[in-house]
Amino acid sequence: MISEKSDKQPSLCPIHDFLTENAQRHRIRCYMPGHKGVENPLDITEINGADSLYESDFFGSAPGIIAQSEQNASRLFGTVQTLYSCSGSTLAIQTMLALAKQKGGGKDHIIAGRYSHRSFINTCILLGLTPSWVYPQSYLGADISVWDIESKINDRTMAVFINSVDYYGGRSDIKAISELCKKYRIPLLVDNAHGAYLKFTERDRHPITLGADMCADSAHKTLPVLTGGAYLHIGNKKYCENAKETMSLFGTSSPSYLILDSLDRCNKELTEHPNAIKELCQKITVLKCELSAMGHHIAPSDDIRLVLDCRAMNSTGFKAAEILSEFGVECEYADEYKCVLLFGYSTSDEDIKTIREVLKANTPPLFACYSLPPQAEHIRAACGISPAKAFFKMKQRIELNYAVGKVCGTVVAPCPPGVPLIMPGEIISQAAADMLARRGVKYVETVI
Ligand SMILES: Cc1ncc(COP(=O)(O)O)c(C=O)c1O
Structure with missing residues (x-):
């Protein structure tokens, strides 16, 4: 069913239009879910006209509301196809590995950055894939070299999988890696869980733009989307066939319409405010400069993160996080070495101002520690079995x-x-x- 608005011009948020109209009709709901709209009037399960996530026909002549919304997202991200996930990047990663396996001609080895998220190795277990690890320069880093990847390629290599952006905000050289993959006719799959926003920065650094065949973006990590909302972006049309069906292998048969609604409204938000991310990133850059001038050591990172290099300030990330927390600032991640503050589409100027004030009042000497943990090292374990x-x-x-x-x-x-x-x-x-x-x-x- 086409959203009613499509008679005039395609709606920017067809799912939201449908859900609000449905909620206003005040019908007696003799369908799932059991809360009958009391918990949230927009929450439905699949009903007539609401389309169906794993069947929505993206390329059909009369796409349903989910397919229309996915087309809106695909246009925004410049992909061949974009599929929504209501189970985070985890479901998108499961789907892209399964699609690569389907087209992999029986190959079962996958070259991957060592610091891939657990959703990657879990999927390898499910699909019987054997990873071949490439170590980055830095601990937890995405900075793996093209030469190291090339040295691992053999006739059992099914795909290359990289995790970029990493937890400290580092990135891989996706363009160079994608050129290598094209040379060997191997698909490049990117876990871009932390980088959905990269499409909207001053320079478009999104993995699909840089040549990835498929990538998983957690919309919920950096964009204004409910937890669980993510995208599987496809940049190579070879993987479109069966994509929906493949996703249904792993996903719930009752995907959350509240998450779909949120993904849908995010398209409208990004279309109507195309500079919002750019402006946010500029403010974070200014904040980083101001903090450096105060004596804080700022680790290199992407534009949406502030990473305090606490070791360089004779401290630990845990200590910095503890101090920030006393002032109501909760960080994304802290370890022995660094403290990571992740901003997002909805970060306000007031939030940035507060962080500036807290760190101005707490310059490095105030959070120095007496004993520091040893430098981080890679664990290089030998492989016993798959x-x-x-x-x-x-x-x-x-x-x-x-x-x-x-x-x-x-x-x-x-x-x-x-x-x-x-x-x-x-x-x-x-x-x-x-x-x-x-x-x-x-x-x-x-x-x-
Ligand atoms: C690098 C990375 N990849 C994948 C995931 C899984 O994403 P999601 O929680 O959206 O399923 C995460 C989650 O934290 C992550 O950090």
Whole structure:
């Protein structure tokens, strides 16, 4: 069903139009959900005219409201096709790996940045894929080199998977990596969970613009969208066929219309305020300069984050986060080294002003620590068996001390950042155990 507004001109938010009209009709709701509109009048399940997320025909002549809205998003992001996800980037990552496998001619190896999110390794377990890790220059970083990727390519390589933007706001050289992938005819898949906003910055740095075949964006992380709202963007039409059906393999059959509504309204917001992200990023750049002038060490990052390099200020990210929290400023992430403040579409000038004032009153000498943790190092664990084999074997939960030399059976990924420190199938080394202990891990599941 086409939104009624489409007779005149296509609606900027067809899902929202439908849901508000539906709510105003005051009918007795003899359909799901059980709250009958009392919890929220816009919340429905699939009803007549509401389209269906995994069946909405993006390319059809009479697209339903979801397909129309997805087309709006696709136009905004400049993609061949954009699919909505109501289960975050996790569902988009599951779908893009499954699509790459379908077109992969039986290949089952995937070259990936070591600091990929747990949703990636979980999907490898589900799909029986074997990752081949590429280590970045920096701890938790996205800065992996094109040469390192090239050296791993072989005739079993199904795809290259990178996580860019990383948790500290670092990026991969997506353009160079995509050129390499094109040379070898391997798809480039990007976990852009933290970078949906990159389409709207001064320079368009979105992965699809830079040549990725597919990418997953968590709209909810940087755009004004409810938690769970995300996009699977497709830049190569080869992957459009079956995309919806493939997503339905992993997703709930009752996707949230409140999340769809939020994704839908975000299109309107971004269309009507095309400079909002640019202006926000400019304000953050000014804030970073002001804080540097006050003596704070600001780590390099993307434009929507402020990352305090606490180690360079003889402190820890935990300490900085604690001080900020005393003043009501809650950061996105802190560890032994850095403190990450993530801004977003709805950050106000007042919020930025408060952060400036708090950090002006708390310059580095005030949060120095006496003993600093050792420098971060990569865990380089040897692979015993494949992640899927390890995961589905019998396992036992044992104290970390006794796990050295054994094969890890599950993903161990303290959250945030949700980045696995050791993967299922890897042999737990002493160095890995020490690192896990520092992260508060006491027990692990090992393969029997
Ligand atoms: C880098 C990265 N990728 C993927 C995900 C999964 O995203 P979502 O929570 O939208 O499913 C996250 C979540 O924090 C993440 O940080």
